[in-house]
Every structure is written in structure tokens, then in C-alpha cells.
Amino acid sequence: xxxxxxxxxxxxxxxxxxxxxxxxxxxxxxxxxxxxxxxxxxxxxxxxxxxxxxxxxxxxxxxxxxxxxxxxxxxxxxxxxxxxxxxxxxxxxxxxxxxxxxxxxxxxxxxxxxxxxxxxxxxxxxxxxxxxxxxxxxxxxxxxxxxxxxxxxxxxxxxxxxxxxxxxxxxxxxxxxxxxxxxxxxxxxxxxxxxxxxxxxxxxxxxxxxxxxxxxxxxxxxxxxxxxxxxxxxxxxxxxxxxxxxxxxxxxxxxxxxxxxxxxxxxxxxxxxxxxxxxxxxxxxxxxxxxxxxxxxxxxxxxxxxxxxxxxxxxxxxxxxxxxxxxxxxxx
Amino acid sequence: xxxxxxxxxxxxxxxxxxxxxxxxxxxxxxxxxxxxxxxxxxxxxxxxxxxxxxxxxxxxxxxxxxxxxxxxxxxxxxxxxxxxxxxxxxxxxxxxxxxxxxxxxxxxxxxxxxxxxxxxxxxxxxxxxxxxxxxxxxxxxxxxxxxxxxxxxxxxxxxxxxxxxxxxxxxxxxxxxxxxxxxxxxxxxxxxxxxxxxxxxxxxxxxxxxxxxxxxxxxxxxxxxxxxxxxxxxxxxxxxxxxxxxxxx
Ligand code: SF4
Ligand code: SF4
Numbered sequence: 207x208x209x210x211x212x213x214x215x216x217x218x219x220x221x222x223x224x225x226x227x228x229x230x231x232x233x234x235x236x237x238x239x240x241x242x243x244x245x246x247x248x249x250x251x252x253x254x255x256x257x258x259x260x261x262x263x264x265x266x267x268x269x270x271x272x273x274x275x276x277x278x279x280x281x282x283x284x285x286x287x288x289x290x291x292x293x294x295x296x297x298x299x300x301x302x303x304x305x306x307x308x309x310x311x312x313x314x315x316x317x318x319x320x321x322x323x324x325x326x327x328x329x330x331x332x333x334x335x336x337x338x339x340x341x342x343x344x345x346x347x348x349x350x351x352x353x354x355x356x357x358x359x360x361x362x363x364x365x366x367x368x369x370x371x372x373x374x375x376x377x378x379x380x381x382x383x384x385x386x387x388x389x390x391x392x393x394x395x396x397x398x399x400x401x402x403x404x405x406x407x408x409x410x411x412x413x414x415x416x417x418x419x420x421x422x423x424x425x426x427x428x429x430x431x432x433x434x435x436x437x438x439x440x441x442x443x444x445x446x447x448x449x450x451x452x453x454x455x456x457x458x459x460x461x462x463x464x465x466x467x468x469x470x471x472x473x474x475x476x477x478x479x480x481x482x483x484x485x486x487x488x489x490x491x492x493x494x495x496x497x498x499x500x501x502x503x504x505x506x507x508x509x510x511x512x513x514x515x516x517x518x519x520x521x522x523x524x525x526x527x528x529x530x531x532x533x534x535x536x537x538x
Numbered sequence: 539x540x541x542x543x544x545x546x547x548x549x550x551x552x553x554x555x556x557x558x559x560x561x562x563x564x565x566x567x568x569x570x571x572x573x574x575x576x577x578x579x580x581x582x583x584x585x586x587x588x589x590x591x592x593x594x595x596x597x598x599x600x601x602x603x604x605x606x607x608x609x610x611x612x613x614x615x616x617x618x619x620x621x622x623x624x625x626x627x628x629x630x631x632x633x634x635x636x637x638x639x640x641x642x643x644x645x646x647x648x649x650x651x652x653x654x655x656x657x658x659x660x661x662x663x664x665x666x667x668x669x670x671x672x673x674x675x676x677x678x679x680x681x682x683x684x685x686x687x688x689x690x691x692x693x694x695x696x697x698x699x700x701x702x703x704x705x706x707x708x709x710x711x712x713x714x715x716x717x718x719x720x721x722x723x724x725x726x727x728x729x730x731x732x733x734x735x736x737x738x739x740x741x742x743x744x745x746x747x748x749x750x751x752x753x754x755x756x757x758x759x760x761x762x763x764x765x766x767x768x769x770x771x772x773x774x775x776x777x778x779x780x781x782x783x784x785x786x787x
Contacts, residue, residue, distance in 0.1 A: 208683075208783060208785060208787040209782070209783050211674040211677050211678060212674060212678070274673075274674070275671055275672045275673055275692070276670075276671075276672020276673075276674065276687035276688075276692040276693060276694070277670070277671050277672040277691075277692035277693060278672070278692070279672075279689075279692055280672070280689060280690065280691060280692025280693075281692065283689065283690075283692075284690060284691075289692055292670075292671045292672070292692075293671050295651045295653070295669055295670075295671050296650055296651060296671060298651075299651060299652050301649065301650060301651070301652055302647070303647065303648045303649055303650040303675070304648070305648065305650035305673065305675050306650035306651070309650060362675075365647075365648065365679075366644060366648065366678055366679045367644070367681065367749050367750065368644060368678065368679055368680060368681035368749060368787075369678055369679075452748075456766065530678075531678070534681075534683075534786075534787035535681050535746055535748075535749060535787070536764060536765075536766045537746060537748070537762065537764050537766065537767070538633075538745055538746060538762050538763075538764045538786065
């Protein structure tokens, strides 16, 4: 067994940065799709939840990753206070390292997401208010920035032949899909928790506050599609690695039946994190999709789906980060 | 600029420590390096390890530990034992390991701060402990597991071919101490050097050539058998790494 250099801080960071970046991208896309909120109140509300959520996980994740730095740990051991801030070195230069480029992209993304969140801060923020041009501008930069953050985590891990498990271009696709679906889940969760106002459906009728939510069709439907893409990415990731020869084929065996991470991967990531939420969403989305019925989903179900998707996203990062480190090149 | 900082402190150290040692012990010196000749040929220090002459005594590992006061549990240089076969067809080989000072080093490529770099003047890959943030990305990227976090500084550390010694024209500590003369050190770009001649005339190999790192540590008669080969050949194999990581990666 190889030594694990990157543990829980990095795993949590990859997960949280993914959720934050995903929420930013999703929120910005929803806002832009509605031409700044033209689709009416409910899309604007969704964008608002995403905007307010996005910076938090990204900042918490970035804070966590500092705990993994050797200089941070050593600062306490040898009492050199300045070592705590050694990470500033990241921002005194830029190199071709995916981590260097990624740190800059992440920093810019966090700043942009903070500005974006600021435009939504006021409780009576609405389409066309005095901050709407800034909001739109931040939404335009948010889509590529969020995607870039999600992608860079995959590139960072994938860039090394010495880590055959990670050394696959499909990893980027997997992380991107997981980040977007995590972002949607985060928004769904916030919405399910905080949205107590009576919902107006398209027919104009009102529903008493509480049990039923009709405004999240867009989110659930897109989450379902994203999960579909993620399953595809999982399939490609495994097939392309399994069908090759040498180190990669050996490495992938840790998540195949008999491997030390296989239960966690197939039960935790695939079954609980992907298949179950996809099936539940399908059950609620299909009637609307096929029969144009009014979309209804109990709030509690919505929360469970969101939590399960987030849990699966975390486990995915766990399995990938650990799996990459307990495998290595073959031969000497 | 940063190079000279590193050199200076180490140089002073050698000046103090080295003088006494050099006087007492017969210290192997390098043939005068190209610096004095001032040719336009670049220097690439390299090592040839003749495993036929290695007896697995770990003197190099110990010399390295002493030279750098390497923290407990960490290794810049180590010797692996490779034991294989069924009686009476058995073999035991020794594989001294260290950083390969690669010519296409993935550790340098991934370093986000520029702390790890390959020196132009002698091809040695070094870590500037004043810049490194300890992110461990280089440790992931090195296919030879040559790096570790030095718990004292919190920064990445590894073999640097004894830069403080070789820049003074003295052979690396492990080379100096090797009683079998299994480690041969020199400038491989100098066709008259012993390493260049050995590389030209002996069937040398490098470790994990397929990683594309272009290592500058060459082996003569190294046993490249690993677990995968042993499984495929239904052969008994045991590798002792003699370091904290019991399995080589
Ligand atoms: S052996 Fe590892 S640490 Fe040394 S230069 Fe090559 S990649 Fe870098
Ligand atoms: S641990 Fe230090 S030397 Fe290694 S990649 Fe990070 S900053 Fe560079």
C-alpha cells in the first residue's frame, strides 16, 4: 500500500469547490437563460439561491486545503509563524502547473461569485433593479469560471503518468458532471429548506405554503440529465482504463469487484449517489415531461434527493483521491 | 538569485564540516568540472550504479542520513532488496535508489510555485525550501517516490546529488562512502568522464523509462522484476524497500 499524501482536506476541497463552482454556473445559466430573470419570479429565485450559495463552499474548501500543506503543519511544530502564510507564494507567480493556473482561476472565481452574490443580497432584489447590469455581467463570467474550476480539479489529478488511476481525460468529464449536479443539488436543498412562500403555478392557482413544490422542475430535470451524463462518464472512465494495458488496467482494479474500494464505489457512488436520486427524480419529472402534468414533488423528497446527490459527490472525490494514491505505475 | 542563496548556506556548512572531514578521511574528489574550463557544453551530472558491485550494506543510506541529518522515517537515498525464485533457482539483488535528477522532470512541471526547478548549470533538480509551500503535488508526480515532506521545514525534500559537495568538486556522500565502488558519479556530457564511458560501453538501463522522465541515474545489471512480472511468471518475489513505505510505488 502506498502512502496517502492527500487526505480528507483535499477530498473535501475537491468536493466543496465542485459544489460551489457548479452552483455558480447553474445559477448564472438559469439567470441568463431567462434573459436576466425574464422567465419570471421563480427562475430568478433559483438563480438567487445559487448565487448566495456559490461562494461559501468554495471558500470553505479553499480554507480546508491549507490544512494539507506541509508548511502549515510544520508551522506548529517548529513555531515559525510565517510558515502559516507560505501559501501566499502561490499568488506571487504563475507557472504552467495545473495547480498554479487552478489557484488563480479559483481565486478569480471566488471573487466574481462574491460580487455576483452581492447583487442578490437585498431581499427585494428583482430582475431589472439597479444592480441588474452588474448581475448580468457576473453571470456571463460565472459560466466559464465555474466550469473552469470544475475542470481544473480533474486536470490537476489527471496530469501525472505516475498516478495511472487519475491519468485519464475522462476524469475531467466525471468531475465536471459531478460539480454541476452537486451545484444543482445544493440549490435544490436551499430551496427546499427556505422556500416557504406560497407557490404560484402556471395555471395561476396558489398552493398553501409547505408540502408541495412546483417550481423546481427545471432543477430536478436538469439534475437528472446531469446524473445521466455522470453515469456515462463513470462508464467511459472504467472502460477506457480497463480496456488498456499496463499500469492503468492494474490501477482501475481497486474499484472493480474484488478491489479495496469497490464497495464504496459501486454502492456509495453509483447506487446511492447516482442511481437512486436519478430514479426518484425520474418518477417525479416524467409525468411533466411526457404528459405535461403540473410538476409536484414533496419537499422532503426533494431534500433527500439533494442530500443523497451531495453525499455521492463527496464519496466520488473520496474514492478517486484515495484510489489514485494507493495505486502506482507497474514495473520498476 | 535563489540558487546562490541555497548554495551559500550549504557552502558555508561544507566549509566548516567538510574541512575537518576532508582532512581526516580520504575524500573522493571529482575530476575538475567544466566550470573552470568555461566551455559552452552544459554539465549534466549523472550517476551510474553498478549493482554487480553492490553488497546491500546500506552505507550509502547511512552516509546520506548523516550528511543531511535526514529526519527519522524519511529517506533521500535507500537500498531495496529484491529476492526471488524457488530453491535452488534463487537470486537476491540490491537496488540502490535516489532521485534520478530527471531531464524531463514531472516534479518540476507540476510545481505551482517554482520552488522545484532543474538547475541549468549542472542539471540537478533542487527544491528551494524558502519558496516551497508543501503542497505535495511533486510527491504525487514523481514516479520514483523520491520525495518527502521534511517535517522540520514542512517543505518538499529529496536527494540533490549532494549539491553542496559537488559544487565544491567533492563527490556525493553516498559515492564517497560506497565500499564496493558501485556508485560512479560525474558529468555525462563530458565524453571523457567515467560515467559517460560506462553509459556508452555497458548495457545500462534506467528505472521506469516509460514514464518519459529521462532519468540521469543509470543502472548496470539492475533487476527490474516487480510484483506484476512475478505474478505473470508464477514466481516468488519479495521486495524489501527498507523505508517507511513498505511497497514501492
Ligand atoms: S526522480 Fe522524481 S523527484 Fe527526482 S527529478 Fe525525477 S521526478 Fe523529480
Ligand atoms: S511541495 Fe513544494 S516543491 Fe513540491 S510542488 Fe508543492 S510547492 Fe513545489
